[in-house]
Amino acid sequence: MKVFIYYGGLNGFRDIISDDNYMHIIDLVIQDDEKRRNIKVDIEGREIEQIEETLHYETVVAFSDDYASLTESFIESFSNFAFRYNIDNLYLHNPPDSITKRMKQYIKNDCYIQEQKYNILGIEELKAIKAGFPNKIIGQIIAQRQILSTLYNVAKGRFDKPCVMLFYGNTGVGKTETAKYIADVLGQPLFRKQFSMLHSNEFGSYIFGGKHSQNSLAKELVERESNVVLFDEFDKPNPVFYSAFYQLFDEGVLVDKNYTVKMKNSIIICTSNFMSEKEIKEKLGEPIFFRFDAVIRFDSLSKDSVEEIMHVEYQKQYNALEDDEKQIIDNSDIMNKLFSLTNSLKNARQIKRIIKEALSAVIINNFL
Known part of the structure; x- marks a missing residue:
């Protein structure tokens, strides 16, 4: 078995998986659980020993969110579970430290750990x-x-x-x-x-x-x-x-x-x-x-800064309108009314909200 452990985002993890036709770890756990529940007993209630075939999988994949679905005891005995199967390649995405520690201990030379390479400021x-x-x-x-x-x-x-x-x-x-x-x-x-x-x-x-x-x-x-x-x-x-x-x-x-x-x-x-x-x-x-x-x-916004932000935000929201909506706005006096509020506006979130509400009100009043 080769084990590939990747720490980082989902996109990078998907890039290292060599086989698209893989067995999802959750599906394998469900299958394993069903198999162990199917216990046969004799007439006296004794378990009948069954010879189990070791199933083979080329690729098994565990995603970062999968571990939350597993019990604490399963996490601790994860390596025992993995070795019950004949797995060629096991891909683990952001496993808890306990899993990584045990896989490194048991696999050694065939356990490969990779960390995401992030863009660095230059x-x-x-x-x-x-x-x-x-x-x-x-x-x-x-x-x-x-x-x-x-x-x-x-x-x-x-x-x-x-x-x-x-x-x-x-x-x-x-x-x-x-x-x-x-x-x-x-x-x-x-x-x-x-x-x-x-x-x-x-x-x-x-x-x-x-x-x-x-x-x-x-x-x-x-x-x-x-x-x-x-x-x-x-x-x-x-x-x-x-x-x-x-x-x-x-x-x-x-x-x-x-x-x-x-x-x-x-x-x-x-x-x-x-x-x-x-x-x-x-x-x-x-x-x-x-x-x-x-x-x-970060200083409080000056009047000039408020006006500049209003111009930028107004144009941004205006450009997002459909042509008939723009015509309604053009025929109104809403822009002048908005810019008369400059002295009462203090931050960018407030400006964005006021402009959005004003444009919507003009358009709705026209339609209704």
Whole structure:
């Protein structure tokens, strides 16, 4: 048996599977379970010994989500299960550490481990980020300069750990959009986790790992397709959990009960709605504060920035309309009314919502 273990996203795993006509591990488990339930006994109730044929499979595949369907005892005895069959090639996608350890122990020379190769920021990518920054993220010139300065050392290969930045400031001023933009330039989908969605009791098992069937941050990071990671609303968890990030921010390693993830060359961006560095230190604590490679303030939007964002967003939403809808908008005075609200609008999310509601209202009123 040859065992191929792949840590990374689903697309990369599918690329290494050599045979499209494979046996899915879940189907094999179901088949195995049915066979073991079919026990024959004699008239006195004794089990009749049956000679079982060792079934042969050229390729068996286990995907990352499959392990959650298996019991804890099955995970622990996974290697015993695999050796009950004559399998030529066994492909395992992001298996828990316990499975990898045992397969390496028993297979040795025929156990191959591969990790996904992520796009890494270089000087050319940094130049592309700089060139597009003013048009993509409006009104954050100082923040853009600080980000470029921090990423320059990443592009030059001077980091032997993840580059970890904390963006802070009001909501809707470009923090999350900046993370998306950096990922876009690197040609990867942003890995985003919104910490406000997790309550304290959920956050503990999510960070430190629980049962292998439960989701965890380490498992999700192992499965990621991108080397740009966003921890949105990093200020929301209870501060007692921040110790879990020390090794990740220092060395690029996160270990929980089931998974180990390595992120040495990644860019980790944390966002918060804090308004000062003093507040950050008080709420998050100095141990985590001083592990950030850059703490960058995003300013509140000026009137000029609000107007520029309104122009961009209005044109974007207008262009998405059908021709008859555009005609309705052209015959209305809605654009002037919208731009008269400039002084009352504070962030990009609010602007997007107001424009969408206004255009829809004009169109609906015309039709009805």
